[in-house]
Amino acid sequence: MSRKKATSSDVAKRAGVSQATVSMVLNKKYNVSFSREVIRKVEEAAAELGYELPRRKARKEGRKEKLLVVLCPNLTNPYYVMLLQGIESRATEQGYGLFVCNTQRNLELEERYLKMLPSLNPQGVVYTCNPSRCYMPMVEELSRKIPFAVINNQNEKLDVDAVELDNSKLGRIMARHLLDLGHRDVAYIAPPLTVRQKQRSKRVEGFQKEFQEAGLVDHVVIKAANESIDKDIPGIDSEYRIGYDLTRELLSEHEELTAIVGLNDMIAFGILDALHDEKYRVPGDMSVMGCDNTLFAKMKKVSLTTIEHFVIYKGRDACDIIMKKINTHDRKYADMEPVSIYHVEYEPRLVIRGTTSYPPNRRSRKK
Template structure:
C-alpha cells in the first residue's frame, strides 16, 4: 500500500490561500456567487497540481437535474388542462422526470417568451396541451427536429410532429345526436370566443351543427359565443363559468324558447346551470343542459351533468409515454441510422348521460 493521502478541498484551500467554502463553490461551479478571475484560476491551478478529482455524487446530481420536460398550457383555470397536467405529471414522476410548466394564458408574447427559453432550459422533451399558435408552428417543428415534441391537438391540423389527437368535430356530433335522440329540435350552443386562433372550439361547434343539418334543423340552433376581446384578457378561475352564466341570461331575455342549452365545455355548462336556477327554471324539466370533458365537478351528485368523456388524464399519460419512447429511440442506433417515427394516439369519446338531460317539455314521455 502506498498510503497516499486523498486530496481534500481543505488541502486546496490551504494551497490557494482561500477559504474551504470558496474552493467548494468554485470547483462545483456555483456561479450564483461571483469570484474574481484570479481567485478562480488560483483554486483551479491548486486543484490540478494536487490531483484533486471532483466527487462522483456531485456529477450524478447534475445529471439528475437534466431530466426535465416542459409542458405548454394555455389556461390552468379550466380543469381540463389540470387533468391533462395530472396525467403527464404522474407518468413523468414514475420515470424520474421533473416538469417545467409554461402557462401561456393564450398570450402570443408569453408563448414566444417561453419558446425562446427552451435553448437555455435544454429540456429532454416538450408537450403542448393544445395546438401551438399558428405563428409559432414553424418554431415548434424546428424544435421537434432537435428534441421530442408531442402535441395534444385538434385532429385535422397539419403538424409534422407527434400527437395525441382529439377529434373535436366528433365530440360535437355526439352531443348533437344525444339531444336529437331525446327529441330536442330548438337548442342553443354557448361557447367562448370562436376566433381563428382557437380552431378547436369551432370544430366542436361545426360537428354539432352538422348533425342538426342532417336532421333538417340547422336553422333551429342558436349559437352564442363570447366577444373576441375576452381571449385577450388573463383567464380567471371563473372566466368560462361567467361566459355560460351571462350568455344564458341574455338568451333567456330574448325568449328564444329553446328546450336544451349546450356548453362547449363543463365550465361553461356550470354557468348555464346557475343562470337557469336563478331564473327558477328546472333542469332537465324545463331545459336540458349538456357539457363536455367530464371534469371532476360534473360527476358530483348535486350537479350530475350530462357530458362527454374523452379520457383526458390518459391523454396526458400517453403524451409523456411518447416522449419517453422518442428519448429511448434516440439512444439506440439502427445500423448507424437515427430512427424516425411519428406517433398518433386517439381515444373514442363516450357520452356520459346523467341528470341534466331529458326529453323536451312537450315531448316528455
C-alpha cells in the first residue's frame, strides 16, 4: 500500500503552527515577521514528512492580451473624441482594449510612442491623423510587423491601410454653399498652415479653388494662426481661442465681410462668440460655417451649419481594417501571406442649420 502524501495540514501539526504560517514560510512570503525558530520548525517538519509545495499551473505559452494602440494629435477637439468612440465601440465588440497615446502634435512625443510599440506588443495600431513625414519610414517599417490603419488626408501617399478624407472636397463644399447663397466677401480662419499639417492646407485650398473658379478668389481672406501655437501643449480651448481671437482681428481689418468659415467646429464656436461680443447678428449680419458636425454643433442654441463626414464610422472602419489584417495573418493561403492595402472613403455632406443665410443687403449692425 502506497504511503499517503503529506499535506500542509500535516506539516502545520508537526511544527505546531497554523496552516497559513506553513504556506507563507515555505513560499518565502515574509510579509509577516516570523522568528528563526518558527521558520526552522516549519522547514524541518516539511523535510521530515517529504512535503512539497504544489506546482502552480504554468501560464499558457503564446497567450496575448488583445490590445490596440491609438495615436491622437490631441484630445481637446471633439472630432478626435468621436474617432475614439468609433474605434473603441468596435474594439470592445471584438474583445480588444485600447491604449491611447496623445502626441499633442509634438514630434518628440510621437517618436517616443512609436519606439514604445514593440514593447507594448499590440495587435494593431490606429493613427487618427497623418503620421509626421519624418516618421513615415518608421511607420511603414512597423506596419510590416504590426497591422496599421491611418485616418488620413487622401492626398498623402502612404503605403499603409487608410480610412481617407478628401479635405479639398470639404473646402469646396463649404465654399459652394456660401457662393450659392450669394456671398462674395468671405474669410476662412484656420490653425497654423504648416507643412506638417498638410491636411489643413488642403481644406483651405479647396475653399479657395471654388471661389477662384467663380472669379472671386481675391475676395477670400485667409486668416491662419501663428505657427508658434502648434509648439505649445494644446489647452482645452486652444482651437476655440483661435476662432475667437482671429475673428476680432478680422472685424477690425475687413468691414466688407459677410461670412466667416472655421476650419472645424471648435474654431466656428469661437467665431460665433466673438461675433456675439461685437454685437453682430448671425446669420443676419454675418454667416458662419464649421466642419465635422460635432455634438455641440447640433445644439439648438448653436445650430451651426457644418459638414458631416461620418467621423464615428471612420473610427469603426479603421478598427475593422485592423481586424481584417489580423484574420488574414492567421490564415494560410498557398504557404504565403497575402499583402493587401485597404482604402475606405465616405462622401461628405453639407448640414445646413441656422448660422448661414443670404448676405445682408446693406452693411449695418444692430448695436
